[in-house]
Amino acid sequence: MSIGKSQIRVDAPDKVTGRARYTDDLCDKNALVARILHSTIAHGEVKSIDTSEAEKVPGVVKILTCFDVPHFKFGTAGHPWHLDPGHRDVEDRLLLTSRIRFYGDDVAAVIAENDVAAAQAVRAIKVEYEEFPFVLDPQEAMKDGAPQLHEDFPNNILGHTTIYRGDFDEAIKEDGLIKVEGWYESPTVQHCHIEPPISYAYMEAGKVVVVASTQIPHIVRRITAQALGLPWGSVRLVKPYIGGGFGNKQDALYEPLNAWLTTQVGGRMVKLEIPREDTFFATRVRHAIRFHITSYVRPDGSFAAREFEAFSDQGAYASHGHGIAAKGMGAFPQLYPCDNLKCDAYTVFTNKPVAGAMRGYGIPQAMFAGEAHIEDVAKALGKDPLDYRKQFLMPVGYADSFSRNVNYFDSFRQCIDKGMEQFGFREKQKEYAAQTGDIRRGVGLAVFWYNTGVWPISLESSACRIVMNQDGTVQLQMGETEIGQGADTAFAQMTAATLGIPFEHVHVISAQDTDITPFGTGAYASRQTYMGGFAVRQTAEQMKAKILKHAERMTRMPVSNLDIRDGNIVRTTDNAVQMSLGELATNVLYSMEYSEHIAAESTYQINSNAYSFGCSFAEVEVDIPMCKVKLLRLTNVHDCGTLINPALAEAQVHGGMSMAIGYGLSEKCLFDEKTGRQLNDNLLDYKLCTPVDHPDLTALFVENHEPTSAYGTKALGEPPTCSGAPAIRNAILHATGVAINEAPITPHVLFEEFSQAGLLEKTAKSVPAMAGADR
Amino acid sequence: MYDMKALYEAESVDHALALMQEHPDALVMAGGSDVLIKMREGKLAGREFVSIYMLDEMRGITLTKDGTIRIGSLTSFSHVIRSEIVQQHIPVLAEAISMIGGPQVRNIGTIGGNTCNGVTSADSGATLMALDAEVELRGPEGTRVIPLQKFYIKPGVVDIKRGELQMALLIKKEGYEGYTGHFIKYAMRDAMDIATLGCSVNVRLSEDKQTIEDCRVAFGVAGPVPMRLPSAEEVVRGASISDDLMHAFAEATEADVNPRTSWRAKKEFRLHLIKTMAERALRACITKAGGTI
């Protein structure tokens, strides 16, 4: 049985040797190169563009501007198409735009014979702008009279949804309630996949072919066709290995523009690689969300009423839009249920880079706020933060009426108990209880809520094809994509298990080609193993039935007495091997009577979802005078159902935890208030963690077989990102007594907070001479 | 592909000086880790360059007869760190330089480049200044030596005359003998980062370890260029070691420094850190030198 084993990744040998080909490795070295001219104002209108100097640059082939592009408006979010127009993404983009909505908007594109000429020409283009006032803060943008970004969205509000339950106003009148209120800030952060977004496009056989680093090939094909006004079948999208995505590549980024550019130069191959700097401001970022949470709590800790407001910074275009804030809000009443609720989530346009999908999709934001708030509630009540959570978290058996998710197992409490034990939480809690001095330690925890896939909001459908070779091995093709998470390996393990063949006999065709690969919506929403699993299982079972039918004919024994085990046809009554699958496949293919190319292909529509819960434990050391936090330990515990590949699951969790550490302590996109320009658009100034900024990471699991799932699995891709930051925040609170409601908790923030708390007044006497400030 | 108008590869120092005469508009490129990045940003695009990277004669660390440590300008950071001469006599320089970037950056970056770009955040700058380092320059007129403190003029501008090359950094025996140093870099990450502040302190204690005979303290990013802190030095010079002295030293730094508010950090925060770091570095020096506080 291949499931539950830490099989070696199917792609690892190629990736450690340089044999694995990524987009740029496949592109013709003599392809034309394109480069984009980005606006140098945050808001306004392009009045004119003078390309005369740029045209003179030797090697320039063509310059196209916002005045040349086709007028098909398109949305970019990587969501499945919806048959109901009311459920479609907002279509607010053109390939290039004269109406500038953020500093870095796409004004013109140069196609040249080489990158030097392209860069020179971009610098030589002169643009005349009419500047408008701009707004960078979502709550400012909602005010009457604020600069308006899009005509159809008054007060810049892209979305406003609510959850109102019970009678909030009446409930808060109850005697003896304790009111705990806080504002919580989460930052704009960027995905920072190490391979920048890249694509190349050319025309062949009457089609536009785009080879792109994307998570969602089938969706990008559709969007590209829409943006160019082409029939969808006229675009072919190929996705080779990709160097990470984390949601940024769950959007049509520049693939539509790239496709159009090749059509403007007679179908010649054009490469469009987005430089790292531009990746920061001109692709997508995580929504910064400001939260306002108020809880009215009884002295026993139970909630009388709760109020929640979220203001989500959408940036300049709709992309994934309100889905992020809505998801964050959706978690709120489920995590700590309360009868009387008043929840409002707003998503608001601002003149900033466009926010889209990013690992966790609203939940890292909501957990930072929600779990900071719960910590403060427990503190206000004088209760232990761990016990308080265990008492009031979603009870076992809880069912959500919308997603129809059921909390079948007591995952939260199981995860907390396991983490507490292995982390030694109680011991550390006591050890650090009464510290003084400049350097103090603390421990904290936080939980997270997550679900799996996008049903019932959007379509969940996945297709799979399995083809048998003459030697009994198979090729597996999925519309779902390998983006580093290990999907190909997990699918191979599932196929091997269901088909009854050795893991090594499954060859995964990793690349997707929309002309060849079965439909799948792609890698997002932590849906690959859960959703893809249904398609694999169904297709492998169909394949198995076909094979056994042939075996029945060849062995003259009933199917009911036959099975496939370890790549052989076995008679189940005595476990006698009848023949290998290779013998069967060769015989069947070359038979003069019943030749068949043994293959199976099927689509599975999934009408379910699944909760995926867990928690984080953090231990920190805070150097108060230096305003520095050193993370000493971080442990995550997850219930993601049955583990298909434990080692891969652990690796996934490490990566998510790393992102959570950056989110909690260091990462933030900064913008110049005077111009709207991003200040830190590079990997030096944007502080994502290096190897020395991490402690060792621990990933633990509670395995409850998910009853709704084809293989007992559920979400794991995104959940590890969700609870690390608030656990760190709560550990800092434990260490210093200072509750910090702004992420990331950088030295700058600590300086302000410690100053206000009076912690920076001279205490140097207790400083050890060799204090670890310069570690 | 880099946007260069021309690249002239020097084959010797004399050749380099001749190329610089021949192409007066050309800029000098050492390891290129600074210049190439600016070229990509478009700032130095389309210019001519004289590359001196292949000049091994400008690499290496030697100890001259009079005890002067001479570090060839093209010596990479990692070679400075690994140098036995540096490890033995001025380990604080190795400490400071090992905080730069990551291994690849330390392999390409040169100590000459780090000082010639005139950047206040350069991790070697403060330490070299706290060692009273000098700069050896060679030009058509011959060789001249000036104190590093005078070499820095303003941000991005150093005292290199047209046609001159920085050949070496010199640390005289008086600069290091009997001194114990400590360096603290303050940055947002523990690798691959620009200093928010860099603090380098060198002290010489009396024989009984009770008194600070001499102290040199220098900071990076406390002002427009790396700077010494004379008033703070004055407070502790000749004074007996005590907790109060440490505080007095920390407080005295304020008079010497002039940090600014930028998006990287606020002035108030930097001022707070300057005091904290100066005191910690001084305490660390004293402890390392065998003193107690």
Place this chain on the structure above:
Amino acid sequence: MAPQHKLVSFTLNGKPTQKMIDVRASLSDMLRNDYSMHSVKEGCEVGECGACTVLIDGETFNSCIYLAVWVEGKDVVTTEGLTGEDGTLSDIQQSFVDEFAVQCGYCTPGFIISAEALLRENKRYTRDELRKMMAGNLCRCTGYENIINAVEKTMEERLEAKAKG
């Protein structure tokens, strides 16, 4: 001004080679475009991510900010050069596979080269020291945990092999 070319002679993965190269080319440009060394990845092109790391005379360099003409007479090693002629993975490559240190794989060859440089010293380092020695490479997938595990494992294997003689 017409492009300026120069004949560059150097050793690539153990084999002497020479080619006419545009002087404006970075080493990563040359290795990828003229020698199809696809393991040399570009993630930032300014020496911040380490994906393009190669060994030059045994030291690690970001090939994106190193001029191709500077390898004249030098010995350059890319990840391709660590694999045996018959395709056998080197010990560190195998450890990356076995320790699940690979996810998207884009940063992987650069990390392997940085690891190889320190492993050649045949010294025992602590995990913290290993982290510092790998700090010029960024990874967004793994949280570095399994990468450090893989390097540590190979380090111990090599030390053991050396002790055995």
